[in-house]
Amino acid sequence: MTDYGAANVAATTGQAPAIVIRRLTKLFGPLAAVATIDLDIPAGSFFGLLGPNGAGKSTTLAMVTGLLRPTGGQIWVDGIDVWSNPVEVKKRIGVVPETLLLFERLTGSELLQYVGILRGLDADIVADRSKDLLEVLALDEAANKLIVDYSQGMRKKISLAAALIHAPKILLLDEPFESVDPVAVRVIQSVLRRLVDGGATVILSSHVMATVEDLCQHVAIMNQGRVVVTGPIDEVRAGGRLDDAFARAVGAEVVDASTLSWLQGRTPVDEPPML
Amino acid sequence: MTASGIGAWPLIRVLVKLRHRLTFATMGSGSRVLYIVLGAATAVAALLIGGYVATRRGNPLAADLLALIGLVSTIGWTVGATALGSSQYSLDPRKLLTLPIDDRQLMLGFLVSSTLTLPSAATMILALAALGHTPSFTGALLLFPAAVLQWLISLLLGRTIVAGLDRLLGGRRSRDIAVFLTAFAGITFGVAVQLFTFVPSIIDAMTDVRRIARWLPWGWTGETMALVVEGEMSLAFGWLLLSTALAGGCFGLWSRLTMRSLQVRPDNPPAKRGGSILVGPLTFLPGSLSRSPTVAVWSRALRQLRRDVRELVELAALLPLALLSAIPTLGALQGGSENVVLFCGAAGGSAAIVTMNLFGADGRNFGVDLLVAPNLSAVVWGKALSRITVIIIPVMLLVTGAAVVTGSWSRWVLGIGIAVATGTVGVAAGLQVSVRAPIPLPDTAAITGFNTEPGAVGTLPARFGFLILAGLFGAVVILVVFGLSLLNLTASYAGALTMAAIGIGVLTLSARSVTQKLNRQGPEFLATLSRKTRST
Numbered sequence: 148m149t150d151y152g153a154a155n156v157a158a159t160t161g162q163a164p165a166i167v168i169r170r171l172t173k174l175f176g177p178l179a180a181v182a183t184i185d186l187d188i189p190a191g192s193f194f195g196l197l198g199p200n201g202a203g204k205s206t207t208l209a210m211v212t213g214l215l216r217p218t219g220g221q222i223w224v225d226g227i228d229v230w231s232n233p234v235e236v237k238k239r240i241g242v243v244p245e246t247l248l249l250f251e252r253l254t255g256s257e258l259l260q261y262v263g264i265l266r267g268l269d270a271d272i273v274a275d276r277s278k279d280l281l282e283v284l285a286l287d288e289a290a291n292k293l294i295v296d297y298s299q300g301m302r303k304k305i306s307l308a309a310a311l312i313h314a315p316k317i318l319l320l321d322e323p324f325e326s327v328d329p330v331a332v333r334v335i336q337s338v339l340r341r342l343v344d345g346g347a348t349v350i351l352s353s354h355v356m357a358t359v360e361d362l363c364q365h366v367a368i369m370n371q372g373r374v375v376v377t378g379p380i381d382e383v384r385a386g387g388r389l390d391d392a393f394a395r396a397v398g399a400e401v402v403d404a405s406t407l408s409w410l411q412g413r414t415p416v417d418e419p420p421m422l
Numbered sequence: 423m424t425a426s427g428i429g430a431w432p433l434i435r436v437l438v439k440l441r442h443r444l445t446f447a448t449m450g451s452g453s454r455v456l457y458i459v460l461g462a463a464t465a466v467a468a469l470l471i472g473g474y475v476a477t478r479r480g481n482p483l484a485a486d487l488l489a490l491i492g493l494v495s496t497i498g499w500t501v502g503a504t505a506l507g508s509s510q511y512s513l514d515p516r517k518l519l520t521l522p523i524d525d526r527q528l529m530l531g532f533l534v535s536s537t538l539t540l541p542s543a544a545t546m547i548l549a550l551a552a553l554g555h556t557p558s559f560t561g562a563l564l565l566f567p568a569a570v571l572q573w574l575i576s577l578l579l580g581r582t583i584v585a586g587l588d589r590l591l592g593g594r595r596s597r598d599i600a601v602f603l604t605a606f607a608g609i610t611f612g613v614a615v616q617l618f619t620f621v622p623s624i625i626d627a628m629t630d631v632r633r634i635a636r637w638l639p640w641g642w643t644g645e646t647m648a649l650v651v652e653g654e655m656s657l658a659f660g661w662l663l664l665s666t667a668l669a670g671g672c673f674g675l676w677s678r679l680t681m682r683s684l685q686v687r688p689d690n691p692p693a694k695r696g697g698s699i700l701v702g703p704l705t706f707l708p709g710s711l712s713r714s715p716t717v718a719v720w721s722r723a724l725r726q727l728r729r730d731v732r733e734l735v736e737l738a739a740l741l742p743l744a745l746l747s748a749i750p751t752l753g754a755l756q757g758g759s760e761n762v763v764l765f766c767g768a769a770g771g772s773a774a775i776v777t778m779n780l781f782g783a784d785g786r787n788f789g790v791d792l793l794v795a796p797n798l799s800a801v802v803w804g805k806a807l808s809r810i811t812v813i814i815i816p817v818m819l820l821v822t823g824a825a826v827v828t829g830s831w832s833r834w835v836l837g838i839g840i841a842v843a844t845g846t847v848g849v850a851a852g853l854q855v856s857v858r859a860p861i862p863l864p865d866t867a868a869i870t871g872f873n874t875e876p877g878a879v880g881t882l883p884a885r886f887g888f889l890i891l892a893g894l895f896g897a898v899v900i901l902v903v904f905g906l907s908l909l910n911l912t913a914s915y916a917g918a919l920t921m922a923a924i925g926i927g928v929l930t931l932s933a934r935s936v937t938q939k940l941n942r943q944g945p946e947f948l949a950t951l952s953r954k955t956r957s958t
Contacts, residue, residue, distance in 0.1 A: 212520060213519070213520075213685075214520065214685065216682075216685040234522045234523065235522070236522075237521060242520040248514070248516055248517040248519075248520075249517065250517055252443075252444050253443065253447065257443070262521070264428070264436050265428055265433070265518065265521050265523065266521060267428040293447065
C-alpha cells in the first residue's frame, strides 16, 4: 500500500506521517492561491491549519482531499499518493468541506444511510452507526427532517456525521465550528477528541484561536498561500498566546484612531417627536 | 477501521435509488401528479408517432422519416443539455466526490440513473418503433442495436458537448448570448416551421435533410435505420459501427471531461477585485442616471440573470408562448398577407411569462432590499426592466423579420405598437403574479422540468388567471388594430398608439399596486420567498 513517495518520506522523517505535502501549488490564473508549500502532519495528532481569509487553507484542504486538482506538487495521505490513487485515499479519510455539499432533499437519516452504503458498509452497521451519531450530535429529533430545513449548525453536524460514519483514519474539517452554537461545539470537540484518542488524525482549519489552542497539538499558520510557521503548538506560541503568535506571523495591522473617524460623528437623522 | 468501497452494480443500484428519491422529494404531491401526467402524455405522443411510423410499413417515406426522427431526437437532447447546462443534475456528482468511488463507475452510475426517466423512456420508445420496419432477420439484428444506440447517443452526445464547452458555457458572456439566442431561436423556429410549408415537396426536403444529416454525428443512427429499411445491409453495418464508436467515445469523453471539470473548479474561486456596479452595456449611462436606485437594481438584476442559471431556466419559459404567438402567422404567410406583422406583434405577450416569477430566485436576498430601500418602487421597476431588456431584442427582430418577409414596412409600426401594448400588459400581469403567487426557486442548481418547490401547483390558478387576462387584452389589441386597419392605415396607427398608451398606463398602475403591497407586507413576502418546504 505504501508507495515510493511515502517510503521516502518515512525514511527522512523517522516516522510515517498521516499526511505529507511536497511543493504543493495551486494557481488560479496569475494568482497563486497556494504557493509551493511543504507540510508534514503527524499521525495520531490533532492538527490546526490557521490563517487569515484568503490564506489558502481551504484550497490546501481541497487538494489534500482530492476535491481540487493541484497545479503542481504531491500529496501523500497515509502513504498513498492522493492524485495517483484517489479512491484508496478516500477510503481512509472523512471530509467536512467549507462549502457543505449535501443532498438537500434527503433527510439527515437518509443522507447517512446513502453515504454509508456508498462507502461499502453493511446496511445494519450503517443503521447502528447512524443512530449513534445522530444521538450524540443531538440530531435525533431532526433525523427525519429534510436537510434543506436544517440550520447552518445542524448542517455542519450532519456533514460531520457523514464524514465519521466509516470511522475514518484521517478526518479533515474546514472551519468546523463556524455557525455552530457553543453547546454543539463542545459536543463536536468531544467527538473529535475521542477519534484522536482512538489513533486517528484530525486536521482542522479554523479562525477561532481559543478552540485551536484547546484542541490541537500541532499547528501550521498560512498567509498568502505560504506556510509561514509550523510546529508543535507550544513552540509556535513561544510562551505567549496563540493569537499573538498568529498576528506576528501574518503581520496583522492595528487600526489607528484616525481611521474611520466619521463613525464617531452622528448620522443626521430627525430627532424623534416628543410624546 | 475503514470501509472497503462499493462494487459497480451495487453503486448503480444505489445511485438509481438516490436519484429517484431526490427527484420525488423535490416535488410536492401536486407537482408529482403533474409530472407523471405530462410524462405519460409525452410517452403516449412518442408511442403514437412511433406507432404511426411502424404501421406504415412499405411506406416510401419510411426510410427518410426514420432518418429524420433519429436526427430530431439526438438534436433535441443536445439542445436540451446545452440549454440546461452541465450542472443541472438532480444527482449532483460534486456531492459524491469525497466518497471512494472510481470515476468511471461513478459516471456509469450517473448515466444509468439518468436513463430511468420519462423523457428517456419516451426517446427509447420512439427509437424502438423503428423495429416495425424490420425487413428481415438480419435487418432486425441491425435495427435493434441501432435503436438502442440512438437512445444512448441522444443521452450522451449533448452532455459530452456541454462538458467539453463547460468553461465556455459557464462564462457570463456565453450566458448573455444564450439568453438572447434561446429566446430568438424559439421565435425563429416558430416562423421557420411555417416557412417549411412553402417547400414545394416535403419528400424532396426530407431527402435533402437526410443527405446532410448522414454526415453529422446526430444523424448516424437514423441513417443506419434508414439504410436497413432500404435493404442496404452492408452499408447499414458500416454506419452501425460508426454509431457504436460514437456512443463509446462519447461516454469516455463525457466521463473524463466531467470529472476533470469538477476537480479543477473550486467552490469559491478567488474573485477579481474592483469592477463597476453596472454591467457591460449599462456602463455608458451618464453618472446621474447610474446613481438612480432603479438603474442600480436593473443592473443588479441583469447581473443576476447572467450569473444565476435558475433565472435562465425561468426565461426558457418564453419559448412556448413565443412559438404559440407565431403560429397564427401560418395562414397569413401562406396567403402572402401583410397582416402577418400584426400577429407577430403578439409575441410581446411573452413578457407576461418571463416576468411571472421576478423574485423567485431572490430568496433571502430580498431582505437586503427591505433593509436598504425606503421604497421598493425602484426594486420593482428595476427588476421588471431587466426582463423587458431581455425580451425587447427578439420581439423587435421578430416584428422586423415579418416586415421583411412580407415587404410591408407600413405594418411594422403597427407590429411595434401591438408588441408594446401586449408586452406592457404582460409585464403588468407578470408583476402581479410575481408578488401574489411567487414560487421560491430551489437553492441548489438542481432544476428539472417540474422541480419547483412544493406548493408551486397552488399558485397555478393565480398564474393562469393573470395570463388569461393578459391574453384577453392581447386579443382585444389585435382585434382593434386589425379592425381599424380595414378602415384605413392612419386609423390603425391611432389604434395601436392608443393601445400602447393604455398598456403603459396599466403597467404603471400595476407597478404602483405591487410596490404598495411590498412596502406594506415586505416581511411576509420575504418569509414566502425564503420558505424552504411546506413544513417550515
